[in-house]
Amino acid sequence: MSEHEQLSFTTGNETNGEPVVCLGLTFKNDDERRVYFREELRKKLPELKQIDGFPIGQDEDIIALSDPPYYTACPNPWLNEFIQEWELQKQEYYKEFSNDIYKVEPFTSDVSEGKNDAVYNAHSYHTKVPPKAILNYLLHYTNPGDIVYDGFSGTGMTGVASIMANQEVTVEQLKQKSLLNHSKEISYGNRNVILGDLSPIATFISKNYNTPLNSEDFEKEALKIIFELEDEYGWMYQTLDENTQKHHTISYTVWSDVFSCPQCESDIVFHYDATDDKNNKVLDSFSCPNCKINLTKKELNRSWEYIFDEALNQNVKCIKTLPVMICYKENNRNKLKTISQTDNEIIDRINNLPLDSWYPTDRMPEGDESRRNDRIGYTHVQHFYTKRNLFLLSKLHERISVSPYRDQLLLLFTSHLVNLSKLNRYRPEVSFPYNPLSGTLYIGSRVAESNIFEAYKNKVKKLKLAFLAKNKNNVVSLHSQSHTNIKDNTIDYVFTDPPFGANIMYSELSFLWESWIRVKTNNKPEAIINKSQNKKINSYQKLMEQSFKEYYRVLKPGRWITVEFSNSKASIWNSIQDSIQKAGFIIANVAALDKKMGSFKAVTSATAVKQDLVISAYKPLNKDIKNIQQKSNSIESAWMFTSQHLEKLPLIHKNSLQNDYIIERTPRILFDRMVAYHIQNNLPVPISSAEYQKELTQRFPLRDGMIFLDNQVTQYDKYSASFKEVSQTSLFISEESSAIEWIRQQLLKTPQTRQDLHPKFMKEIQHIAKHEKLPELDELLVQNFLRYDSEPEVPSQIVSYFRRNYPDLRGLEPTDEKIKQKAMNRWYVPDPNKQADLEKLREKSLLREFNLYVDEMTKSKKKLKEFRTEAIRAGFKKAWSEKDYQTIVDIGNRLPETVIQEDDKLLMYFDNAQIKLGL
Template sequence: MKLTKEDLDKVRNIEGFPIGEDEDIIALSDPPYYTACPNPFIKDFIEKYGKPYDEETDDYHREPFAADVSEGKNDPIYNAHSYHTKVPHKAIMRYILHYTDPGDIVFDGFCGSGMTGVAAQMCGNPDADPEFKFKIEKEMPYVKWGVRRAILNDLSPAATFIAYNYNTPVDVAEFEKEAKRILDECEKELGWMYETNHVDENGKQVYDMTGPVKGKINYTVWSDVFICPHCGSEIVFWDAAVDEENKKVKDVFRCSNCGIELKKTDCERAMELIYDHGLNKTISMAKQVPVLINYSVGNKRYEKKPDKDDLDIIEKINNMKIPCWYPTDELPDGYNTEQPKRSHGITHVHHFYTKRNLFILSYLYNKCNTTTIRFMITACLVMGTKMSRYGSRTGNVSGTLYVPSLIKDLNMLEYIKRKLYGPKGIVKPLGKISSFKYDYALLQTSSLNDIQTIQNNSIDYIFTDPPFGYNLNYSELNFIWEAWLKVKTNNKPEAIINKVQNKGLVEYQELMTKCFEEYYRVLKPNRWITVEFHNSKNSVWNAIQESLLRAGFIIADVRTLDKKQGSFKQVTTTSAVKQDLVISAYKPKESFKKRFLEKAGTEDTVWEFVREHLEKLPVVVYKNGMIEKIQEREPYLLFDRMVAYHIMNGLSVPIDASDFYKGLDERFIKRDGMYFLHDQVNEYDNARIKADLEPIQFSMFVNDEKSAIAWLYHQLETPQTYSELQPKFMKEAKIARYEKMPELSELLEENFLQDEEGRWYIPDPSKTGDLIKLREKRLLKEFEEYLKGKGKLKKFRTEAIRVGFAKLWKEKDYESIVKIGNRLPENVIQEDDKLLMYYDIALSRME
């Protein structure tokens, strides 16, 4: 099948259509399985393999996947081709096996390197990893093995190109044969570029019976050159700052000419004029000089300083004109592109490479006659740049375009050979995916904001790892790959926080809401979405949750995913989160939505929601052999979910907290502080009898009044005196600086009762309502004081703001909500999901 210009015209107006010539988009594509643009063949794929949704005959039921997942990154498939973020496919397999049946269609709209597709297909080949199969069947005895089909989407052409190669079968023997042929040709023609004289310990040329002994360069170290601010002489950073004996780089070094102590930040870089054959003009770039050559003779490695012959070869290469095409695209303005531009004068893609490596990559890339060989080369494009750091095992600093002062300039021929056959090579994983079929996965390059190619209610399950705020600027980081591919990201709809793109948290949330609305549209009702989240900022976490809720999803569970090996930022930043969070949310049935909206304004909507939600929640969850308390079944969170669903649907909340808690006890069955439907409680009771264990006590953060009350509810399941509670409370409490936190004694008096022995306990339901109403009356009185004031609020009770917003919402006084919201510190609104919800919706009502 061919992709034609007529096909492109049909999808050209879809948001996210990439930047590139039609011929290049067509050349990169492999229709119908992969298009480097919106895929016009997806509709046919769904009609052929999908199962139409009919609520009357739909008997699907799953509880959320209520287990934490730990899965490492050392699988050969994971390591075949780098990408900025990846979830190990074996972790994703657990979710797919839980939520789907063989033949179901799985969708990932932020597919990245395509691990969701790999996971969906590997579900059909469990015998490829018997140890993993045994582990899964022990953890999840109910699983049904079998291929799930996948539809993968990403805004980035680089991402979809990588994902396509991960999800497409290949003849491994033919691939190896062709790759070897191309590499041998390149070695024969250009191998001399990596030759060096073998010298003895005195630096003298070594000879054997045939003449001078030549070594093969493994890598060359290049050093920045700085200008001494005191005497103006040049300082080769390697000579001044590197302690070769101890393999350390000094933070402070001396100028060899004047002896002054300096840091890099004290100096300017030396610049030099060079003729750029790619741009046909003279340019200025940071001066870098070769300082060390690591080379091999036979199986033994040696090191030497570059000699005259080495320098002559480098000079010869630099004066040569590369006969093959290579990208010369100018770097866009961006957060990540600023450093190489500012520090080294790298303004175009080809400046990231030494001339020698650019020669090799250009030769090999233009010899490629299969997508898989191009995939092998793109896997090496980043490590072949000046971003490769000397003295680092990880090569470049992931998630950046950082160019270091000491560059490890690799022998690209040898590196590509290692990438072919080494421990992290691609031959082994290609063998694993050779069992895949062409019609198991379809890929497209498009914005998730507007996926017109996918029909309503057609997807069985969604797993997604979206971009999280400012963590990574994908369009900038992918620019090198995409320059080689000749098709680039259209970053207008890119969901990101980026000052250069004029996108802050608000713009990010708006874009993410549109994306989740599309997810909601295409997912079948009564089905699940799993959102993997990585960010240490509460504001981004709340933005993601609100986007999910605005789209119509209902959150049912939050767990952790441990990928075991941290990214550079995770490992080096103390505030970075070390585990990812996983949100399980569902799309409610159409009949529920219909009943809910028909009964708007009545109390019936409250209990319709609670029944729907309880039905979706897990009944029994085990952790470390113990029954775990399910937070979603506790009254506070049930109330919060109910309120949020009403507000997100533009409805007033027809019941207050005290009546809600009374109603829970009247309509549902309570066990261990959790509520169950009548047909669920037997399962929980039986599990408790068999386990004969107490539920796990949650460890909770106490940072405001609401979390303090929740903590006290857990503590006072066993009545305790003030003196028993106080030291534990002080240990847990980490109060935000703006929070006007009541004393522990006041919290106890407002929310709990005291027995004759002075022990505080949780009141029975008949008395709880009176306490809540009394407490809310006090909070509203304090909120009224806030309403009368002017200027920024510096100290306040967040609970008073929450109660006040709820009252104003009921009265439809959106203006006052926004007025108070604007007086709060910005981070308070952004980092409190309840306040953010009221504020954002009220703001939209005023527009």
């Protein structure tokens, strides 16, 4: 039987031979369905190969890996047929409720990560969002029958979350529980999910998590194969205790690099000569055992050896390593012993065995990470394994390939491929047996070669718990998110966890897994920052723009996208935010997830990105877009946007024990969103900041520094009445804008003197960027706030605070001397009219500062090293309104590149100005 014929065997008996209906066709069983659709897939391959992101692999391997139409290891040509079928089912399900209007606020409840989950821990794939966390978003944004899409789905956790939500609920039960409205009470029931990803290994894992399986039968089959293999080759992991003369099963063998002394050239075995196992550490310095010279690891030379590589049919030069120690179990306790002569004889016997079963022999690809081990002679996939583990893995793979549970067993097989390789570092201080360094192909100077039989027997029990699917409601496609074939306006909700710039080299790190499944990632459309692929941040941003434009195109108007994002670089966050907005989405909420506290902090600046972000954005309704466009030459376009946007913002933070400040409802943030919408949609910005601030509170109710619609404020008033005051939102302060917002919140809570504010302010500004010319607290107060200074009447903002908090002042008038004395020199947030006047004065000051930078530009070609970012923003806004795009580009080119990339507003003006100039 050939390799391809072996791989073409079908997967688990999901339907027990019962008739199967799939996309309107009826088959005798699942095997007949699979054979039919595989032939259909084979016919479609020539056309599918023209799509960006088509994987690297032989046709037969791609077809064999696929389980069409539910999963294809290439772009799935049946996605739209599934969507059409699901829509018909939903229409039938909801036919009594056709007039129901979808109305959902952004999800604001706290979500803890919940990583101790069988599915989450089943495979060592690079990144995952816990499915229980995603479940919260699915239940909030969708109803049973809705179609969900995740185009960066990785291992399919969005699909697993939908499985968790897919409890059987009838229409009658829904009516009784009042769950068929959109009040967003929890609404369990079936959701249909499309899972897409560029990675073959990711989509293969996803397929397995989202396919029904008899887990008991899987466990029996897996253990049967493992035990049979162990019966035949278990001797490879046997060791003799010379003291008791008893044989024990090896848990792992420690291999050590061998170096040479730079003075006498004698061997230095790293494990013996450079480590202190009693204290579990590598020595900072040590002596050569021969010449006694004092050395550090950096001073050592590599020792090399030649090993015959059967696959390459030649001797290959690689670093010299030796087995030095064995760990085995006795009475359920780990025991360590030094390698003996008997142990070395077994290793020699293994090294003389021929590798007569298939294993991958691919050259590691060009890449920032994948070629890091060339320097030590590990150039091909087979070099990442010891001879013993490579031999046994090839034998296990051979038996898996002819099993009726091949796919699930391949999932089991790949789940440990990294742990069973030389990437598994020996760390004596850590009890966990598998310690590869996450996100890299780093190989340490001491490697733990684990027992594959123990590894897989333990994993079978854990993996069995990860198979949750009962029905085939989810489909998987291997495609690039920048080029999907999904029809316009067909998706009800998008949850996505996009790639994080240069954080992870996905395709390179997946190469070991994908070599074993024979289908590899086509990294041309891979959205990463990578020197080897010549992909810089601009390339990454373009790919992300294409990706979010696809999300926008397929999502239904009025529906939501949730973006979970993790990157410590503000420039990457800005690329994501800019891409979201350029696609047409409107961001309604951005929060940072505190993994330790399980709570959110408001994000007012991109440079604050030190934690996971959850971004909520919506696709506006077509009628709303048209209305704004029709009013684009008048001030009304600003107010139309504001009204529509306020409708989408949360009133409160759900499940909160306090009345939290909704920062997206503040005048400053609303203005920023309005400006961004107009610029990203090539519309003129119709109103200045000062005019907007002034008129905003004339058009809309203001409560606790937040803006509401008339139909929202009553509900907010009822809610806030149960709390003494609005809870201050914890803010990241990184530059002037966030500093002003921090002061605003302080003063909304309590009118204060400069002496009250100063010590707290100084604590909050410890992480201001080096380039930022942050004004002193006094200047920020004068330009943005007002101070009471013996006027005839104490302002109402201060009086209200006194009456709430000081019983002895409650009956006094604003002109009373006692109140005036208490209020003296306190700073407070001005009323809207005075705020507008301050805004005008502040803008003049900022523009004067900006003009100094323009003058400096004519005198020097040097980059601006220190500047006031708010002044640059104000200058860019004015230049944009005057269509002076050249000034924006010229000044932008004088700023440090990181500043442009790390400031969302500057990046927006700069990018769009370049587009206007055709640059």
